[in-house]
Amino acid sequence: MSEGPLQVLLVEDSAGDARLVREMFSKETPDSFELTHVSRMSEAVLRLSKGGVDIVLLDTGLPDGQGLDTLRLALAAAPGVPVIVLTGLADEELAAEAMKEGAQDYLIKGQIENRALPRALRHAIERNRLQTETDLIRTHQMQFKDEFLSHVSHELRSPLTAIYQFVTIVLDGLAGEINLEQREYMEIVLRNVKQLHSMINDLLEVTRAQAGKLTIELQCTSLSDAIVYTVNTLHGAAAAKEIALSSDMDGWLPPVCADPTRVRQILIILVDNAIKFTPPNGAVKVYARVAEDPKFLVLEVSDSGCGIGPDMNESIFERLVQASDPGSAGRKGLGLGLYICRELVSRQGGQIRAKSAPGHGSVFSVTLPVFSLRSLIAPAFRKGKRTEGPITLVVTEIGSQTGWLSDEVRAERSHGVCELLQRCLLSDLDVLLPKMGSAGAAELFFIVAITDRSGGEAIIRRIREQWEDVACIDRAGLTCSTYYRPLKAILRSPRESAEEGLERVAAGIQELINEEISARITNHGQ
Amino acid sequence: MGNKKILIVDDDPDVRLGMHVRLKANHYDTFFAADAISSIAEALKHLPDLIILDLGLPAGDGFVVMERLQAIPGLALIPIVIVSARDAHANKARAVKAGAKAFLQKPVDTAELLAVIRQALGDPEHSGNPTIYDLGSSVS
Numbered sequence: 001m002s003e004g005p006l007q008v009l010l011v012e013d014s015a016g017d018a019r020l021v022r023e024m025f026s027k028e029t030p031d032s033f034e035l036t037h038v039s040r041m042s043e044a045v046l047r048l049s050k051g052g053v054d055i056v057l058l059d060t061g062l063p064d065g066q067g068l069d070t071l072r073l074a075l076a077a078a079p080g081v082p083v084i085v086l087t088g089l090a091d092e093e094l095a096a097e098a099m100k101e102g103a104q105d106y107l108i109k110g111q112i113e114n115r116a117l118p119r120a121l122r123h124a125i126e127r128n129r130l131q132t133e134t135d136l137i138r139t140h141q142m143q144f145k146d147e148f149l150s151h152v153s154h155e156l157r158s159p160l161t162a163i164y165q166f167v168t169i170v171l172d173g174l175a176g177e178i179n180l181e182q183r184e185y186m187e188i189v190l191r192n193v194k195q196l197h198s199m200i201n202d203l204l205e206v207t208r209a210q211a212g213k214l215t216i217e218l219q220c221t222s223l224s225d226a227i228v229y230t231v232n233t234l235h236g237a238a239a240a241k242e243i244a245l246s247s248d249m250d251g252w253l254p255p256v257c258a259d260p261t262r263v264r265q266i267l268i269i270l271v272d273n274a275i276k277f278t279p280p281n282g283a284v285k286v287y288a289r290v291a292e293d294p295k296f297l298v299l300e301v302s303d304s305g306c307g308i309g310p311d312m313n314e315s316i317f318e319r320l321v322q323a324s325d326p327g328s329a330g331r332k333g334l335g336l337g338l339y340i341c342r343e344l345v346s347r348q349g350g351q352i353r354a355k356s357a358p359g360h361g362s363v364f365s366v367t368l369p370v371f372s373l374r375s376l377i378a379p380a381f382r383k384g385k386r387t388e389g390p391i392t393l394v395v396t397e398i399g400s401q402t403g404w405l406s407d408e409v410r411a412e413r414s415h416g417v418c419e420l421l422q423r424c425l426l427s428d429l430d431v432l433l434p435k436m437g438s439a440g441a442a443e444l445f446f447i448v449a450i451t452d453r454s455g456g457e458a459i460i461r462r463i464r465e466q467w468e469d470v471a472c473i474d475r476a477g478l479t480c481s482t483y484y485r486p487l488k489a490i491l492r493s494p495r496e497s498a499e500e501g502l503e504r505v506a507a508g509i510q511e512l513i514n515e516e517i518s519a520r521i522t523n524h525g526q
Numbered sequence: 527m528g529n530k531k532i533l534i535v536d537d538d539p540d541v542r543l544g545m546h547v548r549l550k551a552n553h554y555d556t557f558f559a560a561d562a563i564s565s566i567a568e569a570l571k572h573l574p575d576l577i578i579l580d581l582g583l584p585a586g587d588g589f590v591v592m593e594r595l596q597a598i599p600g601l602a603l604i605p606i607v608i609v610s611a612r613d614a615h616a617n618k619a620r621a622v623k624a625g626a627k628a629f630l631q632k633p634v635d636t637a638e639l640l641a642v643i644r645q646a647l648g649d650p651e652h653s654g655n656p657t658i659y660d661l662g663s664s665v666s
């Protein structure tokens with residue numbers, strides 16, 4: 001804080017009230033306070049923006065600002081500068097609200113005791129300083145904790161790498177024959193290495209979740225595929241404990257709007273947990289169906305394990321919380337899996353719940369939104385306020401001449417192309433759809449545009465220009481072809497409502513997309 | 527035809543040895559470097575067919591090494607596979623942009639490492655591989 005007199009800004013439109021305040025300060029030593037008086041909020045904001053004000057005395061009834069709005073303006077104009085609100089006798093309720101919104105104190109006009117004003121000012125400034133300091137310390141602590149966790153997790157990976165390398169070298173017989181007993185022991189080491197590895201990943205995932213850095217790429221995703229993948233992956237772990245792992249689906253299920261990697265991750269955590277907490281000879285079931293609200297699918301993982309008490313049904317999703325299980329004393333992990341699950345589910349627009357009773361097993365149910373082309377394209381149609389006109393589907397196909405080196409590289413390129421395409425769109429008339437399915441070796445991108453033939457050609461021209469502009473390294477080995485397909489139906493048909501129109505258009509677009517995808521799958525198969 | 531040559535750049539001697547044993551068993555010849563400066567010298571000396579590169583290195587990180595390699599005509603086209611303990615989210619895109627063929631996070635699944643190496647070298651599938659123990663179901 002600056003040395004010298006405290007700079008006080010008085011915002012008060014009544015000349016009489018301003019005089020009273022000035023008189024109160026006159027009794028102080030002249031070098032302790034310096035008072036500046038303005039009578040309009042606009043002048044106050046101007047003065048605050050110049051900086052150097054230590055505290056604001058703010059009247060809440062100004063010609064250009066009333067009530068809490070004046071406070072908000074003042075706080076926004078000079079963040080971190082304490083504000084004391086001056087109110088009338090009948091406005092104590094308003095004053096209490098002001099405190100909640102961030103005022104340091106309030107004084108009631110006409111009730112300010114002699115010498116009370118300077119004291120209130122000094123208190124407010126001191127309180128404000130302490131508060132700022134506490135906030136700063138908390139932010140630093142959070143940052144330190146995140147950095148610490150991230151650093152430790154990374155450092156743990158290097159020795160783990162060496163352990164994994166040599167255990168597998170011995171197991172693979174690269175260092176000579178091993179006998180059965182040695183193999184059994186080395187497999188125990190390997191199992192523990194894997195457990196440690198997944199704990200480190202969990203730690204990093206939690207740090208990311210807290211920093212808001214979990215990456216999620218929503219697309220048209222098959223829940224059935226994720227279930228099959230999970231059951232196949234964990235089949236061995238279940239069999240080792242003689243647990244029956246099964247899955248069931250309620251007929252054909254529509255795709256969900258989710259990140260396929262994240263859906264698999266959620267399922268793996270839930271099924272892995274279920275296996276862990278179920279005694280030998282038990283059963284774990286995965287079941288999926290359409291929810292009561294047909295805009296969602298429900299995914300259930302149930303087990304015949306120890307169950308959790310009703311008091312734990314909520315807290316089980318918190319960090320580091322685990323149900324205590326008197327029946328088994330084995331290691332259970334860090335207690336981060338369900339926390340990660342909840343973060344992942346809610347970031348994808350769903351919910352997760354636990355239903356359980358001790359001794360009767362548990363059911364974890366997850367909801368995920370059904371993929372709806374209609375809700376994806378609706379904003380463009382509403383934003384553009386277009387009720388009629390032709391619709392075009394622009395298809396961009398990015399292929400790799402050499403085949404994709406790995407899924408990571410493929411995802412990386414796909415992300416780059418999405419950014420490129422996004423730059424070619426008019427935000428209020430065109431929609432770039434998320435990934436709509438797998439189409440053989442190529443990556444397919446679809447843009448729904450409210451435009452005619454020449455508009456479609458304009459989009460394609462923009463895409464080609466952008467494609468030429470990107471650095472060679474980014475498109476090395478890639479082929480790009482882009483073309484448009486007009487939709488026969490137009491948006492508005494006289495006899496239907498806007499909603500029905502949207503439904504029909506979405507169905508038409510879906511049909512075109514299906515054609516594009518299936519054409520490639522056939523070609524690829526030949 | 528002789529074995530393909532792979533230069534392993536990693537500052538951890540245990541990791542270098544582990545990779546060497548695994549790669550030798552898969553009929554690759556290996557060479558080593560433990561820091562950014564000797565990695566260039568070793569690359570010039572042996573002209574490897576592929577470089578396995580760690581990111582955290584003494585005397586300049588893996589990105590610096592990639593930049594230097596690309597500036598040397600005879601080395602610029604050697605495929606590079608990054609194997610690092612650093613955060614994939616923060617480094618994968620950067621590594622691929624800098625010209626790496628792939629980014630693999632430590633600990634690297636053995637089967638994945640071998641597959642990526644084969645693909646980067648343009649080799650057909652090797653036959654008669656020993657059993658491979660994968661790292662399991664962790665999704666990261």
